[in-house]
Amino acid sequence: DIQMTQSPSSLSASVGDRVTITCRASQSIDNFVNWYQQKSGKAPKILIYAASSLQGGVPVRFSGGGFGTDFTLTISSLQPEDFATYYCQQSYSIPRTFGQGTRVEIK
Amino acid sequence: EVQLVESGGGLVKPGGSLRLSCAASGFNFNKEWMSWVRQAPGKGLEWVGRIKSNSDGETTDYAAPVRGRFTISRDDSKDTLFLQMSSLKVEDTAVYYCTRDLFCISTTCYSHNWYDPWGQGTQVTVSS
Numbered sequence: 344d345i346q347m348t349q350s351p352s353s354l355s356a357s358v359g360d361r362v363t364i365t366c367r368a369s370q371s372i373d374n375f376v377n378w379y380q381q382k383s384g385k386a387p388k389i390l391i392y393a394a395s396s397l398q399g400g401v402p403v404r405f406s407g408g409g410f411g412t413d414f415t416l417t418i419s420s421l422q423p424e425d426f427a428t429y430y431c432q433q434s435y436s437i438p439r440t441f442g443q444g445t446r447v448e449i450k
Numbered sequence: 451e452v453q454l455v456e457s458g459g460g461l462v463k464p465g466g467s468l469r470l471s472c473a474a475s476g477f478n479f480n481k482e483w484m485s486w487v488r489q490a491p492g493k494g495l496e497w498v499g500r501i502k503s504n505s506d507g508e509t510t511d512y513a514a515p516v517r518g519r520f521t522i523s524r525d526d527s528k529d530t531l532f533l534q535m536s537s538l539k540v541e542d543t544a545v546y547y548c549t550r551d552l553f554c555i556s557t558t559c560y561s562h563n564w565y566d567p568w569g570q571g572t573q574v575t576v577s578s
Contacts, residue, residue, distance in 0.1 A: 375562045377564040377565070379495075379565070381495075386547055386568035386569065386570055386571055387487075387495065387547075387565070387568055388566075388568070389552075389564055389565060389566040392552075392555075392560075392564035393560055393562070393564075396555075398566070399555070430494065430495055432495070432564075432565075434562040434563050434564065435562065437511045438497055438511070438512075438513045438514070439485075439497040439500075440497065441494055441495040441496070441497070442494070443494050444494045444495075
């Protein structure tokens with residue numbers, strides 16, 4: 344199984360901050376990484392697919408990058424509604440696997 | 451509106467069975483691959499399994515912890531996805547989400563999928 348390791352597990356940031364979350368795959372997975380946002384008590388929501396493609400309706404302050412084993416999710420200017428948990432997920436092979444999540448909290 | 455609505459969750463004793471349903475609307479359900487993802491209390495997301503479309507043979511794949519105990523099926527005439535769970539264990543306690551395996555945006559298709567949309571989730575609690 345491909346392991347997806349996110350860092351950090353949690354972070355505290357202020358509104359307006361630039362935030363970057365990293366995700367490392369245990370083997371090369373090309374650009375087969377997706378990113379999701381999950382708010383407390385709600386279902387996950389797709390943000391980024393294929394490592395860097397922004398899902399329709401998602402604010403442009405969200406961006407993704409990377410290829411192979413190392414990937415990033417960046418929020419260019421953190422907004423109050425962005426406080427949530429973020430997950431990476433690989434779609435390179437079965438079983439699909441998710442990172443453990445990164446909780447973004449208000450400083 | 452593209453929508454998924456799960457039902458069927460509840461409290462069940464260890465060793466028991468439960469069947470979850472997921473009603474789809476707003477898209478051509480019969481053409482899509484579908485998946486189940488679960489989330490244990492306070493934990494992250496865990497992929498449970500998927501079912502391909504009828505035209506792709508309705509092939510299923512499962513995560514190791516549930517293989518042989520859970521069965522995913524679909525009824526395209528009713529736009530409904532199912533998850534039959536048997537020999538339930540305490541560690542199966544989770545919110546279960548159904549989701550669509552999306553491969554295409556407009557006319558651009560990829561060889562790999564992402565999940566969109568997701569249902570609201572249904573709680574399954576396995577406890578004596």
